[in-house]
Amino acid sequence: MTSRREFLASAGLAAGTIALASRQIEAAELRSPILTASTEPDPAVKVLLLEALTAAKLAGASWADARVQRQRRQNLGTREQQVTNVLDTDTIGCGVRVLVDGTWGFSATRQLTAEGVARAARQAVALARANRVARDRQVTLAPSPVHANASWKSSYTVDPWSIPVEEKVALLLRANAEAMKVRNIRFVNSSLSFVKEERSYANSEGSMVAQDVVRSWVTMSSTAISDDRTEVAVRGPEVVQPMGRGWEYVLEANIVGNAPLWAEQAREKLTAKPVEVGRYDLILHPSQLFLTIHESIGHPTELDRAMGYEANYAGTSFIAPPDDVLGKLRLGPDHLTIRGDRSQPNALATIGYDDDGVQPDEFDIVKNGVFWDYQTTREQAEWLRPWYEQNGMPVRSHGCSYAQSWSDVAFQRMPNVSIVPDQQVDRTWDDLIAATDRGIAMIGRASYSIDQQRYNAQFGAQVCYEVRGGKIVGQLKDVAYVMRTSEFWNAIDLIGGKSSYELGGTFNDGKGQPGQSNAVSHGCPPCRFRDVNVLNTGRAL
Amino acid sequence: MKRLIDEPIILSRSECEGIVARALRANTADACRVTVNSSYDTNVRFADNQMSTSGISDDASVSITSFVGKRNATVLTNDITDAGLQRAVAQAEALARLAPEDPEQMPELGAQEYAAVPGAWSDRTATLSAAERARAALTALERARGTADLTVAGFITCSASARAIGNSAGLFAFHRSTSANYTLTIRTRDGTGSSWSGADDPDWARIDFGAMAERTVAKSRASRDPQALEPGRYAVIFEPQATADLVGAVRGSFNARASEEGRTAMSKPGGGTKLGERIVDPRVSFVSDPADPQLLTAPFDGDGLPLQRELWVKDGVLQQLAYDRFWAARNGVRPTGNGGGFKMLGGETSLDAMIANAERAILVTRLWYLRPVNARTLVYTGLTRDGTFLVENGRIARSIKNFRFNDSPLILLNNLDALGPSVRTENGSVFPPLKAREFNFTSLSDAV
Numbered sequence: 005m006t007s008r009r010e011f012l013a014s015a016g017l018a019a020g021t022i023a024l025a026s027r028q029i030e031a032a033e034l035r036s037p038i039l040t041a042s043t044e045p046d047p048a049v050k051v052l053l054l055e056a057l058t059a060a061k062l063a064g065a066s067w068a069d070a071r072v073q074r075q076r077r078q079n080l081g082t083r084e085q086q087v088t089n090v091l092d093t094d095t096i097g098c099g100v101r102v103l104v105d106g107t108w109g110f111s112a113t114r115q116l117t118a119e120g121v122a123r124a125a126r127q128a129v130a131l132a133r134a135n136r137v138a139r140d141r142q143v144t145l146a147p148s149p150v151h152a153n154a155s156w157k158s159s160y161t162v163d164p165w166s167i168p169v170e171e172k173v174a175l176l177l178r179a180n181a182e183a184m185k186v187r188n189i190r191f192v193n194s195s196l197s198f199v200k201e202e203r204s205y206a207n208s209e210g211s212m213v214a215q216d217v218v219r220s221w222v223t224m225s226s227t228a229i230s231d232d233r234t235e236v237a238v239r240g241p242e243v244v245q246p247m248g249r250g251w252e253y254v255l256e257a258n259i260v261g262n263a264p265l266w267a268e269q270a271r272e273k274l275t276a277k278p279v280e281v282g283r284y285d286l287i288l289h290p291s292q293l294f295l296t297i298h299e300s301i302g303h304p305t306e307l308d309r310a311m312g313y314e315a316n317y318a319g320t321s322f323i324a325p326p327d328d329v330l331g332k333l334r335l336g337p338d339h340l341t342i343r344g345d346r347s348q349p350n351a352l353a354t355i356g357y358d359d360d361g362v363q364p365d366e367f368d369i370v371k372n373g374v375f376w377d378y379q380t381t382r383e384q385a386e387w388l389r390p391w392y393e394q395n396g397m398p399v400r401s402h403g404c405s406y407a408q409s410w411s412d413v414a415f416q417r418m419p420n421v422s423i424v425p426d427q428q429v430d431r432t433w434d435d436l437i438a439a440t441d442r443g444i445a446m447i448g449r450a451s452y453s454i455d456q457q458r459y460n461a462q463f464g465a466q467v468c469y470e471v472r473g474g475k476i477v478g479q480l481k482d483v484a485y486v487m488r489t490s491e492f493w494n495a496i497d498l499i500g501g502k503s504s505y506e507l508g509g510t511f512n513d514g515k516g517q518p519g520q521s522n523a524v525s526h527g528c529p530p531c532r533f534r535d536v537n538v539l540n541t542g543r544a545l
Numbered sequence: 546m547k548r549l550i551d552e553p554i555i556l557s558r559s560e561c562e563g564i565v566a567r568a569l570r571a572n573t574a575d576a577c578r579v580t581v582n583s584s585y586d587t588n589v590r591f592a593d594n595q596m597s598t599s600g601i602s603d604d605a606s607v608s609i610t611s612f613v614g615k616r617n618a619t620v621l622t623n624d625i626t627d628a629g630l631q632r633a634v635a636q637a638e639a640l641a642r643l644a645p646e647d648p649e650q651m652p653e654l655g656a657q658e659y660a661a662v663p664g665a666w667s668d669r670t671a672t673l674s675a676a677e678r679a680r681a682a683l684t685a686l687e688r689a690r691g692t693a694d695l696t697v698a699g700f701i702t703c704s705a706s707a708r709a710i711g712n713s714a715g716l717f718a719f720h721r722s723t724s725a726n727y728t729l730t731i732r733t734r735d736g737t738g739s740s741w742s743g744a745d746d747p748d749w750a751r752i753d754f755g756a757m758a759e760r761t762v763a764k765s766r767a768s769r770d771p772q773a774l775e776p777g778r779y780a781v782i783f784e785p786q787a788t789a790d791l792v793g794a795v796r797g798s799f800n801a802r803a804s805e806e807g808r809t810a811m812s813k814p815g816g817g818t819k820l821g822e823r824i825v826d827p828r829v830s831f832v833s834d835p836a837d838p839q840l841l842t843a844p845f846d847g848d849g850l851p852l853q854r855e856l857w858v859k860d861g862v863l864q865q866l867a868y869d870r871f872w873a874a875r876n877g878v879r880p881t882g883n884g885g886g887f888k889m890l891g892g893e894t895s896l897d898a899m900i901a902n903a904e905r906a907i908l909v910t911r912l913w914y915l916r917p918v919n920a921r922t923l924v925y926t927g928l929t930r931d932g933t934f935l936v937e938n939g940r941i942a943r944s945i946k947n948f949r950f951n952d953s954p955l956i957l958l959n960n961l962d963a964l965g966p967s968v969r970t971e972n973g974s975v976f977p978p979l980k981a982r983e984f985n986f987t988s989l990s991d992a993v
Contacts, residue, residue, distance in 0.1 A: 134675035315698035460990035
């Protein structure tokens, strides 16, 4: 084991109480970008990380990692022609995770001093010791290369914090005004949310990584009320998909230009026909289907769920136990392949290095219709060693470790999980509608619910069009489809092509105790599903 | 300053007063509000019959809202040094100057009187050691590890927190509280049975870990081999958690403004609200009250408004809607604020008596993945989970497969048969067990 002095000497750094230079600099320059594109770890942060690791090792940790993470958020809200919310948050702290005799411990503090992070490290070790009492299986981490001086930046070009707040609010108010011009639109709410994370990570194997991550989201909901005030219809709020991009993405979303269209869709819904209960062919737009992928394929293929680690909260999985389902369970037809990755440009879960210090890879979750692999961290990859060795696959983590903030422990979170578009025929949304005799075409996420093992789900949509004879004939209301997961995915018959592939995403996917939020995208083209059970959710009070 | 390993790092009243004063000294805007939140959270998780992760975190944040004319903005930081506070105040003022005017901005409140909330804080919960949490976890772990048929997963979390609000008009409010929360899931190794129980109390010592483990073990074994029943309308007996899961959704529909705008279940078709109308069975009443011994929440709202007992629904009649200060001033009524927890008053019928008196009903332990389907009818969808049973002729006849439902808590509470004593299901949430007719189960789930 390296002594504290050697540890620090090797990094060429001295310890001591530090002030975080980056935060002080920017207060004076409100309109400048917070950090430059260069994401070299702040030298002061490096010192803290190494202090934490050294303290952990001296206290008896066999392995440790430390994360100093600064997270900025900005939320701007409006309704009609007024601002309702202007909020900037900025928090920073350090989390230390340790292994002692194969047992985890974690502690986090906002006290960013040498003493503060060392105390957190000692607390983490004390926790691990206390929890050693009931542990059968020692935690073993799958091997991973050391990344000694790595950095990564997400694919934004304009830092949202470089744009003045009045410009942002003005954009929302212009869009609101456009929506309000549409007849029957009585209320409009819109918002902008930005996240910027400066993640600095080090582990006792020698990795030292700095990353700069930006996510942006714009929401808008238009509420139409009928003239006699008996019907209310809403389009939104998720009309634009959140992305791992910056201000340039908000501008590309063209909310001012699109607002009348969304508002008109809400107005049309006032006179939509109640859906007749029955079985329909469904044409699902990426803005709707992404959430079904997320819930019914994404969550049940998390290995911790399959192994019972989330039994007390999110639940377990029907795709379990691993030995019975890997390479055996059919989840769809041969032409369905679903892939996990943290590398798609602009996607929300995309990252250079995960919170185990691993560079994520791309991997098939469903390969030609058959379940092929789980989402993993370094701890979990070892659990699948026999499967990987038997198939000549490397025993490595897929890089799915993530913690929402410095104060939370890293655990397995969902990567981007996406459908591979049809490689032969480049079908579009219009092609799928033209090919359908009696169906419902659904756009935009709405009510969604799925059981704790992911067998039975019910999904609504923001806009549901009745399709007759290959044409859209009008909107339907109170539509929800109910599915059994494997029947549903086996009913997919047409998969759109590359040109209609889109990313959908969620900013706040919950999992774990204490609960943590993860941002994740799912790519897919529009797809058609045959003969799906549709409910009418209308009730009278 | 050196601190002991298990010593909570929580700001005291005088430390909060100091932070508020330091921030206000930096204020150059027309008005300024300072909100301080301090927390010390500890937890342990276990699953698959062994410990998994555990954690400790301490944090303290200050949010500054600056008011410049009719403009305002808020900045939150967890750097509470003098320099950090000065930066946050400067940034809030700069943002406020850039923000558009807020026509609904209200003047800051001056000094206020607040209700006392005795019992919200427990030293024992705040100072619990990792070893004590681990011992509590062992009450369930050891029982399951000693069997061949059971596997447990659970979570114990304790938090100590302090919250203060002060402003440039002389207001100061302070509240501190603790919470110990324990949830436990016991599954049968054959994968066919699962049960859950939960407890929440400001005082750690009032949670009976051993009794919870015993009860959950027995229920888990009873839940094995569930049989399928046809979906349809059934009488239901909800344990308190199931009631909380569905009926808790009613609280949001009491918002006065949204109701008047025609957007909630308290809106009347054609215009107006249901204020003064009977909306549910006459045995149903809903209150918020920070000082209620089962609720024990902060006695003030986010702007420092004092919170008092609010009787939203009394004997089935909608008595009161929730007004923030702006909407109250516009309508010439008293502001209620939005805090103070939410409690459904209970009745006299025990859960056992509901079962004994039932000819045929579905007993529901809890509900899962609830999502709104329609805001105006308050129809939600979701599923039963972790212990669903058919009751026949006054006895639990058998375990049944989980159902998905599509129904509204307002319809449920109009079909009420019986109410039991209310219990605290989580911090700020108190609900009774109940029995009701004709609950709408719409499909079956194979999930266990």
